[in-house]
Amino acid sequence: METIANSVFDSEEQQHAAIQRLSYAFELQRRDFLKALGGGVLVCLAVKNAVTQESGHTQHAASDEDLPNSIAAWLHVSDDGTVTVFTGKVEIGQNIRTSLSQQIAEELRVPLSSVQLTMADTELTPFDMGTFGSRTTPIMGRQLRTVAVAARNLLIDMAAPQLHADRSTLVAADGKVRDPKSNRAISYGELTKGQQLTRVIGDDPPETPLSEWHIAGASAPKVDSHAFVTGQHKYTPDLVRPGMLYGKILRPAAFHANLVSLDTSEAEKLAGVKVVRDGEFVGAVAPDEYAATRAVQALRAKWNSPPQISDSQLFEHLKNKSEQGSGERNLHVTGDVQRGFAAAHKTVNKTYTVAYIAHCPLEPRAAVAEWNADKLTVWTGTQRPFGVQEELATAFRIAKEKVRVIVPDTGAAYGGKHMGDAAVEAARLAKATGKPVKLVWTREEEFTWSYFRTAGVIDVKAAATTDGKIIAWEFHNYNSGPAGIGTPYDIPNHHIQFHAADSPLRQGSYRGLAATANHFVRESAMDELAHELAIDPLELRLKNLTDPRLRAVLEAAAKKFGWGKEKSSAARGFGIAGGVEKGGYVATCAEVEITPSREVRITRVVEAFECGAIVNPGGLRNQIEGSIVQAIGGALFEAIRFENGRILNPHFAQYRVPRFSDTPQIEVEMLDRKDLPSAGAGETPIVGLAPAVGNAIFAATGIRLRSLPMIPQGLPQAHPTEA
Amino acid sequence: MAIPLLVNGTEHRVDAPSGEALLTVLRDRLGLTGTKYGCGEGQCGACTVLLDGKPVRSCRLALGTASQKKITTIEGLAQGEHLHPVQETFLRAEAFQCAYCTSGMIMSAVALLDKNPHPSSQEIIRHMDGNICRCGTYPRILAAIRDAALRNR
Numbered sequence: 001m002e003t004i005a006n007s008v009f010d011s012e013e014q015q016h017a018a019i020q021r022l023s024y025a026f027e028l029q030r031r032d033f034l035k036a037l038g039g040g041v042l043v044c045l046a047v048k049n050a051v052t053q054e055s056g057h058t059q060h061a062a063s064d065e066d067l068p069n070s071i072a073a074w075l076h077v078s079d080d081g082t083v084t085v086f087t088g089k090v091e092i093g094q095n096i097r098t099s100l101s102q103q104i105a106e107e108l109r110v111p112l113s114s115v116q117l118t119m120a121d122t123e124l125t126p127f128d129m130g131t132f133g134s135r136t137t138p139i140m141g142r143q144l145r146t147v148a149v150a151a152r153n154l155l156i157d158m159a160a161p162q163l164h165a166d167r168s169t170l171v172a173a174d175g176k177v178r179d180p181k182s183n184r185a186i187s188y189g190e191l192t193k194g195q196q197l198t199r200v201i202g203d204d205p206p207e208t209p210l211s212e213w214h215i216a217g218a219s220a221p222k223v224d225s226h227a228f229v230t231g232q233h234k235y236t237p238d239l240v241r242p243g244m245l246y247g248k249i250l251r252p253a254a255f256h257a258n259l260v261s262l263d264t265s266e267a268e269k270l271a272g273v274k275v276v277r278d279g280e281f282v283g284a285v286a287p288d289e290y291a292a293t294r295a296v297q298a299l300r301a302k303w304n305s306p307p308q309i310s311d312s313q314l315f316e317h318l319k320n321k322s323e324q325g326s327g328e329r330n331l332h333v334t335g336d337v338q339r340g341f342a343a344a345h346k347t348v349n350k351t352y353t354v355a356y357i358a359h360c361p362l363e364p365r366a367a368v369a370e371w372n373a374d375k376l377t378v379w380t381g382t383q384r385p386f387g388v389q390e391e392l393a394t395a396f397r398i399a400k401e402k403v404r405v406i407v408p409d410t411g412a413a414y415g416g417k418h419m420g421d422a423a424v425e426a427a428r429l430a431k432a433t434g435k436p437v438k439l440v441w442t443r444e445e446e447f448t449w450s451y452f453r454t455a456g457v458i459d460v461k462a463a464a465t466t467d468g469k470i471i472a473w474e475f476h477n478y479n480s481g482p483a484g485i486g487t488p489y490d491i492p493n494h495h496i497q498f499h500a501a502d503s504p505l506r507q508g509s510y511r512g513l514a515a516t517a518n519h520f521v522r523e524s525a526m527d528e529l530a531h532e533l534a535i536d537p538l539e540l541r542l543k544n545l546t547d548p549r550l551r552a553v554l555e556a557a558a559k560k561f562g563w564g565k566e567k568s569s570a571a572r573g574f575g576i577a578g579g580v581e582k583g584g585y586v587a588t589c590a591e592v593e594i595t596p597s598r599e600v601r602i603t604r605v606v607e608a609f610e611c612g613a614i615v616n617p618g619g620l621r622n623q624i625e626g627s628i629v630q631a632i633g634g635a636l637f638e639a640i641r642f643e644n645g646r647i648l649n650p651h652f653a654q655y656r657v658p659r660f661s662d663t664p665q666i667e668v669e670m671l672d673r674k675d676l677p678s679a680g681a682g683e684t685p686i687v688g689l690a691p692a693v694g695n696a697i698f699a700a701t702g703i704r705l706r707s708l709p710m711i712p713q714g715l716p717q718a719h720p721t722e723a
Numbered sequence: 724m725a726i727p728l729l730v731n732g733t734e735h736r737v738d739a740p741s742g743e744a745l746l747t748v749l750r751d752r753l754g755l756t757g758t759k760y761g762c763g764e765g766q767c768g769a770c771t772v773l774l775d776g777k778p779v780r781s782c783r784l785a786l787g788t789a790s791q792k793k794i795t796t797i798e799g800l801a802q803g804e805h806l807h808p809v810q811e812t813f814l815r816a817e818a819f820q821c822a823y824c825t826s827g828m829i830m831s832a833v834a835l836l837d838k839n840p841h842p843s844s845q846e847i848i849r850h851m852d853g854n855i856c857r858c859g860t861y862p863r864i865l866a867a868i869r870d871a872a873l874r875n876r
Contacts, residue, residue, distance in 0.1 A: 092821060093819075093820035093821025093822070093823075093858050094820070095820065221814075221817065222817055222819075225814050225817065225819075226814070228819055228822035228825050229806065229810040229813050229814050229819075229822075229825060229829065230757070230797065230798070230800075230801060230806070230810065231755075231756070231757015231758070231796070231797035231798050231825075231826045232757065232798075233822065234756065235759075235823060237756075237759075237760060238750070238756035240754070246751070288739070288743075288747070288751060288752075289747050289751060290739070290740060290742075290743045290744075290747060360855075360857050361821070361823075361857060362759070362761045362767065362769055362821070362823040362824050362855065362856075362857050363759070363761075363821070363823045364760070364761075409821075410821065411759075411821045411822070411823025412820070412821035412823060412857060412858055414857070440760060442763055443761070443762035443763055443764060443766075443767075618817060622817060622820060622860065622863070623820075625859065625860070625862055625863070626820055626858045626859035626860055627859070628859065629856075629859025629860075629861055629862075630857065630858070630859045651762070651764055651766065652762050652764065652766035652767055652855065653764065653766050657855055657857060658859065658861075659852050659853075659854075659855065659861075660847075660848045660851045660852050660854075660861050660864075660865070661848050661849075661852050663859075663861040663862060663865075666862055
C-alpha cells in the first residue's frame with residue numbers, strides 16, 4: 001500500500017529559505033588559503049558534477065592551481081597531526097560540532113581531541129545552503145566521512161614507501177599508520193611534515209561500516225563544554241572590535257507603518273550620539289549601549305500605519321485568502337475519497353487551528369559589523385551564513401566576495417535565524433559611522449520584528465469501517481505548511497492538500513516546520529476515530545500500519561510507558577501519538593493529571609525515537625528531551641497575540657514558555673539501527689508531544705482540544721457538542 | 724565621579740551613569756561577558772549574578788545600587804583551574820545545548836546551594852523557575868543540581 005512520501009510537498013524549505021542559490025562559483029583563494037594552513041595534506045571533496053565535467057576522473061592529485069571551483073568539503077592534516085575540517089554548517093546547540101568531529105575522527109582513525117572544526121565562515125568554509133531541515137547528519141556527516149576516508153587512504157599511500165611495506169598490509173589507527181609485521185609506525189604529523197600536497201576527490205570511497213564504529217556511535221562530551229560552564233565562550237553579543245560603537249534601531253509603531261516625520265534634535269544633543277537615517281531606516285549609535293538606548297528613546301517619530309488583520313480574525317482570514325486550486329505540487333490524491341466516505345461506518349470531520357508562536361532563542365538576533373575600505377565583515381548568529389552574505393551584498397550593492405560572514409557558535413535558533421536582519425542593520429550603522437558597530441536586539445524586538453512559526457487552519461475528515469479499517473482520509477492545511485502532511489497509515493483513498501495563504505504576520509521556519517501542526521491534527525483525528533469506533537488508540541494505529549519502523553517505535557514507547565495497564569480516569573489521562581518526518585520515527589506517550597481545580601499538568605512523557613544509526617547517543621538523548629520540553633509550550637500555552645499590526649505580548653512576562661515547573665518526568669527510548677544510514681534528529685522528536693497530550697486530556701476529561709495552544713487560559717468547560 | 728564596584732574580589736572604578744544596568748557595566752565596561760542578556764526584564768535569569776551571595780537579575784539592577792556590595796559572576800566561581808562543584812556537575816550532566824542560559828543557571832544554583840545545601844526537588848524547581856532554558860535541558864539541570872547537593876553531604 002502506498003504511503004505518502006513528503007517529496008511531493010518538498011517546497012516548504014524553499015518557501016521559508018527565501019534566498020536560495022541554485023548555482024555558485026566558489027572562489028577559493030588558493031594560495032592564500034594554503035599559506036594560512038601551512039604545510040600538510042589538504043583533501044577536497046569536489047561537488048560531483050564539477051568533477052565529472054572537468055576531468056572525468058574520480059580522484060586525482062591536484063596542484064594548488066587547478067582546484068575546482070566548487071568544493072563541498074575539505075580537510076587538512078598539518079605537520080603536528082592536527083586535523084582541521086571546514087564546513088559551512090553552524091553550531092546552534094544541536095551539537096553537530098561534536099557529532100561531525102566524531103565522524104571525522106572515526107574515519108581518519110585519530111583521537112577526537114585532534115579534530116578541529118572551522119564552521120560557518122564564508123571566507124574559509126565551502127558554500128552551504130544553511131543549517132536546517134535535519135540535513136547535517138545525513139548529508140554533511142557523509143561528506144566529511146568521505147573526505148576523511150580519502151585522507152586516510154592518502155596517508156597510507158604516503159606511509160608505504162617510508163615503512164618499506166605493501167600498502168595493503170598497513171593499518172591506520174590512533175593518528176598513525178602502522179605496519180603490523182614490523183610493528184613500525186609513523187604518525188600523520190611525520191608523514192605530512194614538509195609536504196604541501198593537495199588531493200581532490202569526487203567519488204565516495206568505501207566507508208567504515210556503521211556496525212564497526214568506535215568513536216562515532218558512542219557518546220562524546222560536547223566540544224567546548226568547559227568554555228560554556230565558565231562563561232568563556234564568545235557568542236556574537238560578546239564580541240568586541242577596536243573602536244566599536246553600540247547601535248539601536250528605531251522600530252515603527254506597527255507593521256507596515258510609514259515614517260511621517262522624525263525629530264532627532266533631542267537625541268543628537270546626547271554626548272557621543274549619532275543618529276542614522278536612510279529612508280525608513282532609523283537608528284542611533286553611541287559609545288555605549290546605555291547611551292544608544294537613550295538616544296533612540298529620545299527620537300520623536302510619527303508613523304502612519306494601515307489597518308491590519310488581528311488575531312481574532314486570523315483563521316477566517318487564512319481560509320478566505322488561500323489558494324483553492326489543485327496545483328499538483330501541493331496535492332496528493334489516491335483512490336476516490338468520496339466513494340470511501342460513502343462506504344464508511346464511522347466518520348470524523350473536524351477543523352483544527354494552530355497559532356503563531358515565537359522561537360525565543362535566548363541569544364537574541366545580534367551582529368557586529370565592520371567595514372575595512374570596501375570590504376564588510378559581519379559576525380552574526382544565523383543558520384544561513386551564505387544567505388546572509390548575499391543579503392548584505394544586495395543591501396549594499398557590492399559583490400558578495402566583498403562580504404565575509406562569520407557565525408560564532410550561537411545561542412540557539414530553532415529555525416528562527418534564517419535571515420540577516422540584524423546583520424544588515426548593524427552594517428548600515430557601521431557604514432554611516434565608519435566604526436565597527438554591535439547591535440543586539442532587545443527581547444521586545446525579538447518578539448516583534450523576527451518572524452513567527454506559521455499559524456494555520458487544518459480540516460480533517462477521516463472514515464473507517466466498523467472493524468477499524470480506515471478507508472478514507474481528507475486533509476487540507478491552510479497556511480501552516482506541507483511538512484509532515486502525509487499519513488503513514490495505509491489508507492486506500494485519500495486527498496491531502498496544502499493551501500498557501502496570505503499570512504498577516506511575517507512567518508517562516510520553526511523546528512520541525514509544519515510537521516508539528518500536521519502531526520497534531522492527524523494523530524488527534526486518529527484518536528477521535530478510535531473513540532468513535534471504541535477501539536484502543538494504539539490498536540487502531542497498528543491495525544492500519546505496515547511501516548515496520550513506525551510500528552517499532554509505537555510498540556517501544558507503549559511498552560516502556562505501560563500502555564493499557566491502567567485506564568484513564570477523570571484525574572489522570574493517557575494519550576499516544578506517532579509519526580515519521582525527515583527520516584526520523586517517533587512515538588510519544590503522555591500522562592496528564594487534572595487537579596480538582598481543573599489545572600492540567602503533564603506528569604510523564606515516554607518517547608521512542610529511531611533515526612537510523614545513532615552517531616552520539618548522549619547528544620541525541622539531549623535533543624529528544626529538549627524537543628519534548630520545547631514542545632510543551634506550543635502544545636499548551638504559547639501563542640502570539642496581535643492586533644492591527646502590533647504584537648500584544650512581546651515579553652516573557654506575557655508570553656509563557658516552558659519552565660522547570662512545567663517539566664514532566666521524561667523517559668527516552670532510542671532505537672539504534674546500525675543497518676540504516678543516520679538521519680537528522682534535531683526536529684522530529686518535537687512532533688509527538690502535542691497530540692499525545694491532547695489525546696491524554698481527552699481521555700481524562702472528554703474534552704477534545706482542537707487548537708494549538710490547547711489551554712492558554714486553562715482547561716475549558718466541556719464543549720456542549722461533545723458527548 | 725567614578726563609581727566603585729567590587730567584582731569577583733577585584734575593586735573596579737567605573738565611569739558610567741549610576742542608572743546604567745549592572746549587566747551592561749559588567750559586559751561592556753569590565754569585559755565580563757559570561758553574564759548574558761536574555762530579556763532585560765528580569766524574566767529569564769540569563770543575567771543572574773550574586774550580590775552579597777544572593778541571586779539578582781543584573782539587567783534590572785542599577786550600577787549605583789550594586790556599588791558597595793560584593794558581586795560574583797560566572798567568571799569568579801572557579802578557583803584557578805579548579806571548577807566550582809556546580810560547574811563540575813553541569814559538565815558531567817551535560818546540562819546545556821546552546822548553553823546561552825548556562826551562566827545564569829549555574830549562578831542561580833550556586834545561590835540556592837549556598838543557602839540550602841540539601842534542597843528537595845520541589846525547592847530546586849521553585850528556586851530555579853525564573854531561569855529559562857529554551858533548549859529544554861531542565862531535566863539535566865535538575866540532575867546537575869541534585870548531584871552538586873549530594874556532594875554537600
